[in-house]
Amino acid sequence: MPSTSTPTTAAVLTPPARGAIATVSVQGPEAIALADHFFTSLGKVSLDEANVGRILVGHWQAEEDSVGEELVVAKLSPEVVEIHCHGGVQASQRILQHLASAGCVIESWQERTTSLHADAIVAEAKLELPRAVTSQAALHLLDQANGALTREIVIIGNLLEQSNFEVAEQKLAHLLSLASFGRHLTQPWLIVIAGPPNVGKSSLLNKIVGYDRAIVLDMPGTTRDVLHATTALDGWPVQFSDTAGIRVSDDEIEQAGIAKAKAAIKTADLAIVMHDATDVKPDELDQSLRELPSALHVVNKIDLAGDIRVPNSGEMLATSAVTGQGVPELITSIVSRLIPYVPQTHQPLPFTDRQVDGLRQLHCQVQRRQFDDALQSIEKLHSA
Template sequence: MATLSSWFDSEGDTLDQGLSLYFPAPHSYTGEHTVELQGHGGPVLLRALLERLFALGCRPAEPGEFTRRAVENGKMDLAQAEAVAACIDAATVRAGKQAQRQLQGAFGEHIEQLMQRLTSLVAHVEASLDFPEEEIPALFFEHLAEEMQQQLILPIQAMLDSAPLGERLFDGATVAIIGAPNVGKSSLLNALSGRDRAIVSNIPGTTRDVLEVDFEVHGIPVRLADTAGLRVSEDVIEQEGVRRAEQTAAQADATIFVADATNPDTWICRFDADIYLMNKVDLQHDGFPGHFITVSAASGEGLQDLKDCLASCLGDIEMADESMIVTRERHRQSLADALLCIETGMSTLHVEEQLEITAMQWRHAWSALGGILGIGDVEYILDRIFSEFCIGK
């Protein structure tokens, strides 16, 4: 319910006028009775309104307090709560859409389905333990193992395989461009980023320091680093530039080695690069090694192939359902723990005397999956998650 309201200071003078919105429980973000005040938004008026509210007994919310209360009141699970922060932090449209999928509960639904399947399979083992006098046919164990493989192991492994992509959607990646002087590294940086960011010159050694620019590839935020040309030099400043180039390449998530199609002396790379790129193919079309991707930074030829290859190097994979992408290290670790427990339980499945171990391991797997959603004793998880939130939300 929205009501046009006036808000007054302690002397009865009007501070501001705006909307008061009342959300009766449980129909609010937190699931509690909530009143939201919408004023005109100026910093002076907002500060005066807040000071009046504090004088009347209100207090500022702790980091993530509203979302934490929503979790505690059953309005969302932990995975959805983490998605709130992901929505705020998303740097690309793809990352934002992924965060929205998790906020709407799609990821949590997948985890719940895995837990339900696991519960069903554990029940079969528990039933076998309850009736030890019954002879259990070998076919029963084979069927159980196959069900576990198809319904749990393969889906969990697919989710784990998506983790490098999911984490980089939000954490981003650093890509270093390396190569000899004057091979077109700066031109490539400008072409990929779509901005005239780096100085381009025919004079070798123009780039002396590391120059960085942000762009995205397949929705993955990328910090692209243009480095000094790698060569032996007597110039002290250029020597420092080469040192920084090598350091940047060593620390980057991926490296692009650039060579000049017209200069064979630049084709040999002293590093193990992730992508080998032959630039200036508009000037020379053939005669170079086949493991190079061919591009022309000047004309744009081959740039899309380069972007596709770079996205693949950064973990981009085809998934039938992107709502299953793992975006948090906490989720990845819980899934890995669950998978380990499942596989450990599988190793004792065919030994009747050790079925209790199988059941115990699979119960541990259920708890690991439940921790993703906040099922069980997760107070320490709550403290860790909401300490990363911005104030209030």
């Protein structure tokens, strides 16, 4: 086959798992010739002869193979061909091996996505989209894939060109205020459920996620390790961690679990500290509020508390992990703590560590009125 200075590449666009159909994209000046080398249509029409947009059903086979495969090939342009074969890894990998043997360059879907977009931010959004586990998170990433953040950075650059540092600084500060939200579009918010033994931590986790993720026994020290469960609250991805009951213990394994529980609290986006409504100790409640003022404090087992009344205030919530009483209110409080402000549709926001670091550097440069350095930082944001 004739060689050109521009390579022809092939990439699998579908996830690496068993599915109904796998898609291999071939792109470049030799895409048609490479596909025709292995593909024979049932109608004996070659891709070279077919019109753009034509879909052909046929047989794919290398000369050394005794058995080929029936599949569908689409001619999307004079330099782009899509091959739709049986789902799964083996079929698509076999096609890639054939194409590579004929001189095609094999690349990952990530490399293909990056090469298709000159702007690094748009490419990053396309790469992050498959990691969004909820539709709401995906919609915000889709806005960035359609250029929302890119356009805002261009506006900031124009403001700097006009020496309007104040407005540029305000826009950068606003973008940075959304950094936590943006990064959590693909990384769930981490919530740790902590407290003494037998306050209902595991029962509450099971009630929120809707299935028995944690073992529940009326025995102190049942939970030894940190158990994780991922779900969505009001459409936002969260990961709950059920931890060992924090108490004084001589059991080495339980001590290890308690140490993990304390470490998990330190790294969590939100801690839920639970107490037993049937054994309310005002001094312990006060101490808990002082030591973890940013946590959500929950008094559980109110279905068993009899005449004991626990105030349902901004500092203390009352729940029953058995009946579900107070759990909807708890979920509402969790979401409002994690996401006090939900960005509007089409709003620009950073969503990777690289972008956040770049915007922080740019913000400092704008504050110091370092015009040339700021323009270089903007260029780096667009071209990672």
